[in-house]
Amino acid sequence: MAPIEKAVVPVAGLGTRMLPATKSQPKEMLPVGRKPVVQYVVEELAHQGLKDVLFVTGWKKRAIEDHFDESPELVERLTGKRQWRLLDVLNDAQAPGMNFYYVRQRTPRGLGDAVAHARRFVGKDQFVVALGDAIIYGGAYSDLLRRMMDVHLRHGPAATVAVERLEGEELGMYGVVKPSEDPEGGDFALADIVEKPSPEEAPSPFAVAARYVFDPIIFQAIERTPQVHGEVGLSHAIRTLLKMGAPVRCVVLRPEERRFDIGNFGSYFKAFLFFALRDPEYGPSLRDFLRREVGGL
Ligand code: UTP
Numbered sequence: 657m658a659p660i661e662k663a664v665v666p667v668a669g670l671g672t673r674m675l676p677a678t679k680s681q682p683k684e685m686l687p688v689g690r691k692p693v694v695q696y697v698v699e700e701l702a703h704q705g706l707k708d709v710l711f712v713t714g715w716k717k718r719a720i721e722d723h724f725d726e727s728p729e730l731v732e733r734l735t736g737k738r739q740w741r742l743l744d745v746l747n748d749a750q751a752p753g754m755n756f757y758y759v760r761q762r763t764p765r766g767l768g769d770a771v772a773h774a775r776r777f778v779g780k781d782q783f784v785v786a787l788g789d790a791i792i793y794g795g796a797y798s799d800l801l802r803r804m805m806d807v808h809l810r811h812g813p814a815a816t817v818a819v820e821r822l823e824g825e826e827l828g829m830y831g832v833v834k835p836s837e838d839p840e841g842g843d844f845a846l847a848d849i850v851e852k853p854s855p856e857e858a859p860s861p862f863a864v865a866a867r868y869v870f871d872p873i874i875f876q877a878i879e880r881t882p883q884v885h886g887e888v889g890l891s892h893a894i895r896t897l898l899k900m901g902a903p904v905r906c907v908v909l910r911p912e913e914r915r916f917d918i919g920n921f922g923s924y925f926k927a928f929l930f931f932a933l934r935d936p937e938y939g940p941s942l943r944d945f946l947r948r949e950v951g952g953l
Pocket residue numbers: 666667668669670671672673674683684712761763764765766767769770787788789919
């Protein structure tokens with residue numbers, strides 16, 4: 657199979673759980689440490705050689721397009737002031753070498769529907785989906801996507817899904833997969849997905865983790881997946897794939913890799929602190945500040 661070169665980043669959701677922060681700005685543009693969430697996602701794609709990126713965008717999401725545009729006014733201003741370090745920061749934010757494309761999901765009808773908007777962009781190619789509100793941390797850069805693409809090309813399933821080992825209540829926030837073979841060893845075949853199970857119902861400790869590789873057959877599965885409360889879920893579409901008899905595999909995040917979802921304020925606060933505490937310039941003083949603050953609580 658040809659190497660995978662295309663990625664789809666859905667960013668069209670309304671971010672209602674993070675109101676009022678998301679009233680007039682995209683959730684995907686909220687800063688985590690120094691960078692907006694979606695910049696981490698694009699850097700992860702760039703690092704794995706995925707240069708053609710389609711954003712599925714929507715209402716009030718223009719700031720994402722602006723963020724990756726070149727900004728001659730800023731370059732001129734920073735050059736005039738000889739602020740070379742900031743020029744580097746600006747250059748990194750513009751993700752040089754990447755090609756960005758945009759399609760609008762006019763009504764946010766769920767993640768499955770968002771992915772369906774990528775049909776023309778994808779054509780007959782295998783492609784990556786990376787959720788625009790989730791960071792995968794793995795030191796400087798995680799090679800999760802590389803492992804997923806390798807597994808996908810080696811086994812040829814209809815979908816390869818990243819999963820993270822979680823415990824307790826956290827597990828119930830996501831789709832949880834039921835393996836059909838021994839899950840030890842980093843990747844395994846999947847028998848089913850249960851959406852947001854109670855702890856007793858969870859078929860394994862493996863929760864779906866915001867990164868996917870798909871064959872274009874996913875578009876047929878999305879078409880055949882009924883809406884629930886006006887939305888087509890991506891986990892439901894993967895279930896449809898399984899019902900169609902198409903194989904699906906999972907790749908497990910390594911213990912040193914972590915997924916940070918910017919879905920609600922609880923997970924956002926944790927993500928911000930995690931990255932801010934590791935900031936080379938301000939991390940040490942933030943750690944002192946936190947020690948004092950936590951001591952006073
Ligand atoms: P979420 O379901 O976490 O985001 O989608 P949301 O719908 O914006 O959040 P709430 O529930 O209203 O608080 C995960 C990712 O998928 C995108 C979102 O923008 C987010 O990056 N998404 C979601 C779409 O592109 N379209 C949709 O219809 C739904």
